[in-house]
Structure formats: C-alpha cells, structure tokens
Amino acid sequence: KEVLSSQHSQEKPPSQETASDALRARPGPPAIVQGIEGCIGNTPLFRIKSLSDATGCEILGKAEFLNGAGQSSKDRVALSMIEMAEEHDILTPYSGDTIYEGTSGSTGISLATLARAKGYLAHICLPSDQAIEKSNLLLKLGAIVDRVPPAPIVEKDNFVNRARALAQAHTASSKTVNLTAEEGDQPEQETLDRMVRGRGFFADQFENDANWRAHYQGTGPEIFAQCEGKMDAFIAGAGTGGTISGVARYLKPLLPNITIVLADPQGSGLYNRVRYGVMFDLKEREGTRRRRQVDTIVEGIGINRVTANFEAGKELVDDAVRVTDAQALAMARWLVEKDGIFLGSSSAVNCFAAVKTAMKMGPGHRIVTVLSDSGSRHLSRFWAKAGDVGGAVDTKLEDVLNACDED
Numbered sequence: 511k512e513v514l515s516s517q518h519s520q521e522k523p524p525s526q527e528t529a530s531d532a533l534r535a536r537p538g539p540p541a542i543v544q545g546i547e548g549c550i551g552n553t554p555l556f557r558i559k560s561l562s563d564a565t566g567c568e569i570l571g572k573a574e575f576l577n578g579a580g581q582s583s584k585d586r587v588a589l590s591m592i593e594m595a596e597e598h599d600i601l602t603p604y605s606g607d608t609i610y611e612g613t614s615g616s617t618g619i620s621l622a623t624l625a626r627a628k629g630y631l632a633h634i635c636l637p638s639d640q641a642i643e644k645s646n647l648l649l650k651l652g653a654i655v656d657r658v659p660p661a662p663i664v665e666k667d668n669f670v671n672r673a674r675a676l677a678q679a680h681t682a683s684s685k686t687v688n689l690t691a692e693e694g695d696q697p698e699q700e701t702l703d704r705m706v707r708g709r710g711f712f713a714d715q716f717e718n719d720a721n722w723r724a725h726y727q728g729t730g731p732e733i734f735a736q737c738e739g740k741m742d743a744f745i746a747g748a749g750t751g752g753t754i755s756g757v758a759r760y761l762k763p764l765l766p767n768i769t770i771v772l773a774d775p776q777g778s779g780l781y782n783r784v785r786y787g788v789m790f791d792l793k794e795r796e797g798t799r800r801r802r803q804v805d806t807i808v809e810g811i812g813i814n815r816v817t818a819n820f821e822a823g824k825e826l827v828d829d830a831v832r833v834t835d836a837q838a839l840a841m842a843r844w845l846v847e848k849d850g851i852f853l854g855s856s857s858a859v860n861c862f863a864a865v866k867t868a869m870k871m872g873p874g875h876r877i878v879t880v881l882s883d884s885g886s887r888h889l890s891r892f893w894a895k896a897g898d899v900g901g902a903v904d905t906k907l908e909d910v911l912n913a914c915d916e917d
C-alpha cells in the first residue's frame with residue numbers, strides 16, 4: 511500500500527530531465543557498422559516513468575525491441591547461433607545451406623532476416639496458435655514456414671521436433687551427395703538438386719548454449735555498464751531460458767546481492783520449479799501439459815520443461831512471480847496509457863513482475879527488466895484481446911495488480 515502512495519497520475523509529471531536535455535547530453539551517434547548484423551545489441555536502457563513513480567523504485571526497461579534485424583532480443587541469439595555454426599564449419603555463407611528452427615516466432619524472424627543477410631535459406635516451424643503476423647512476416651522474408659498444430663515436446667510433431675527432423679533429413683541427404691561425388695559416380699538429378707540445397711543446420715535455440723552466451727556476452731555487460739554497476743534486481747521471463755541464464759551468469763558474480771527474478775505466465779511450470787524445486791505435481795502436469803498452448807495468450811515465454819538454456823542459470827534464479835493473462839493485458843494497456851510504450855505480451859509480463867518485485871523490495875531500489883519485442887507483433891492475438899486503450903482514462907496501478915480473468 512505504502513509503496514503505491516506516490517501513485518502516478520497524468521496531472522503530475524515526474525521531475526525528470528526533459529527530452530531535449532537528454533539529447534544535448536547524449537554522446538555522438540554510433541559509428542557506421544557493417545550490414546544489418548551491425549545493428550544488433552547496444553540497445554537503450556530507459557526509466558519506465560509511470561512504474562518508477564508509482565513504486566518509488568527505479569524500474570528500467572532494456573529496449574530489446576530496438577535490435578535492428580528482427581526487432582527483438584532474439585537478434586542477439588540468432589546471430590550468435592549462426593556465427594557459432596560458421597566458426598565450426600557447419601554453415602557456409604552463400605552455399606545454399608538451410609537454417610532450420612522451431613520457434614514461437616521471434617527467433618524465426620531474426621534467423622530469417624540474418625539468413626537473407628548472410629546468404630542462407632531459412633525453414634521455420636512454429637506453433638499454429640501464434641499470432642498470424644509472425645508467420646506472414648516470415649513469408650515476406652522468404653522463409654519456408656511450417657505452422658504446426660501445438661503439441662507437447664514429447665510428441666514427434668511438436669514444432670521443435672519437426673524442425674530437428676527436417677534438418678537431420680536434409681543433412682543426411684547432403685552426406686549421400688558428398689559420398690557419391692567422392693566415389694566419382696555420375697549423380698542422379700535428384701542428387702544434384704540436393705547438392706544445390708547445401709546442408710541443413712538445426713539452430714536448436716532451446717538447447718544450444720550459443721543462446722545464453724549471447725546474453726552473457728552482450729545483454730548482461732550492457733546492462734551492467736548502463737547501470738554503472740548499481741542495480742538491485744533483474745527480471746525476465748523464460749522461453750528458452752537463454753536471457754535469464756546468460757544475464758544472471760554475468761551479473762551474479764559481479765553483484766552477489768542482486769536478486770534474479772523469473773517472470774512466469776500462467777500455465778508455465780517454471781514458477782513451481784523456482785519456488786518449490788519441482789515442475790508440477792502429477793495431476794497438474796497432465797492438465798498443464800495438454801492445456802499450455804491454449805492456456806495463455808502470452809507468446810515467447812513460459813514452458814513446462816527445463817531446457818539446457820534454463821539449466822545453465824537456474825541455480826542463480828532467486829524468486830519467481832506468476833502473472834495471469836489478465837494482469838499482462840492490464841499492464842500492456844497501462845504502459846501505453848501512461849508512457850506511450852507499445853509492447854508485446856512477454857514484456858508486459860516482465861513489467862508486471864518488476865512492479866511486484868519493487869513492492870516486495872520497497873522504495874529506493876533499482877530494478878531492470880527486458881522489453882523483448884513490440885506490440886506490433888501481437889496485434890491479432892494479445893492486443894486484439896487487450897483492445898484499444900482509449901482516450902481520457904486514468905487507470906490506477908491497483909487495478910492493474912488486481913486484474914483477474916473474467917471466469
């Protein structure tokens with residue numbers, strides 16, 4: 511209650527420097543970079559004014575939606591996975607190699623963009639319940655898109671398993687080609703077609719450690735430098751777990767007192783894993799596993815298994831906040847209404863968890879969270895449900911915190 515006493519209101523602008531002050535103080539623009547890949551990383555960290563004023567904490571958002579290729583935090587990961595594959599001679603630019611991935615959308619968009627930039631083909635498998643604008647965008651980028659009916663990871667037709675199987679089949683056929691060629695046989699036309707297609711690379715964002723390393727080498731050090739080493743908590747959701755693990759692994763040794771908090775949407779098993787050390791009891795497991803894909807409209811975070819990327823940092827996660835769809839929707843609307851920030855669903859979950867953490871820690875703390883992508887990727891699903899924000903509204907933060915689903 512007390513924490514919320516300085517409730518943000520539109521009549522009371524916070525005592526911050528003006529935008530023109532900030533522009534004057536800003537160092538020169540960044541130097542010229544090589545290609546769109548050069549526009550990844552070094553994203554701004556900004557004070558979310560309404561949430562900071564309302565909680566008495568400094569709540570900072572890392573503007574990952576400003577990454578320049580696919581416009582999400584996944585740009586870092588896509589680039590890291592491709593560069594790792596190139597270093598190990600698994601991918602060769604302009605050779606016709608194909609990158610396969612199972613993704614809820616953002617990673618696919620980043621991979622498809624970078625594939626174009628680097629001379630690869632992209633074949634993306636994504637669950638069919640994800641917002642349609644993501645698969646439309648993938649098609650515009652020239653990717654092959656498989657919209658796969660949502661299924662648990664244990665099933666063969668799960669989107670990740672489908673991508674892995676396609677990459678394996680592709681690589682197996684490439685190997686046949688090489689053998690044939692070495693033996694000096696005259697290849698069949700079908701074999702020649704396969705040669706043109708090059709090799710298949712399964713990016714494997716859930717298990718590939720190039721994922722968390724991208725955040726360990728980029729996102730974490732950037733946040734630490736931007737905060738000049740002064741911060742009290744870091745909040746992130748987990749899809750693959752790469753962000754929270756990579757950032758936590760970088761920050762924890764430097765700031766042993768920092769609190770790392772998982773922001774978890776309804777239907778995800780990670781909240782229980784962090785809080786109680788178990789994913790779910792057997793009864794819940796049956797239910798949530800089957801329900802998960804339709805259980806939340808939040809895209810990109812929440813999962814019912816411990817991936818290699820979550821495993822990499824899970825001992826460093828101190829706490830978890832569970833966020834319902836209604837709370838995420840209310841927070842997304844709030845951020846537009848008060849701050850003019852139009853975000854995707856996972857960012858709204860992160861911001862909600864940041865407020866909860868601020869209230870738990872009390873005023874005066876600095877809390878950093880991740881704004882993974884923009885609301886424009888979520889128009890047909892999450893934002894369709896959130897509706898239009900409307901004109902003269904003055905929502906109270908309590909209303910956001912107490913938002914509950916209709917049923």
Ligand code: PMP
Nearest residue numbers: 616748749750751753810856882
């Ligand atoms: N937000 C969005 C929009 C995403 O697509 C993802 C990744 N699936 C995340 C957050 C979570 O990031 P991570 O995979 O690093 O846990």
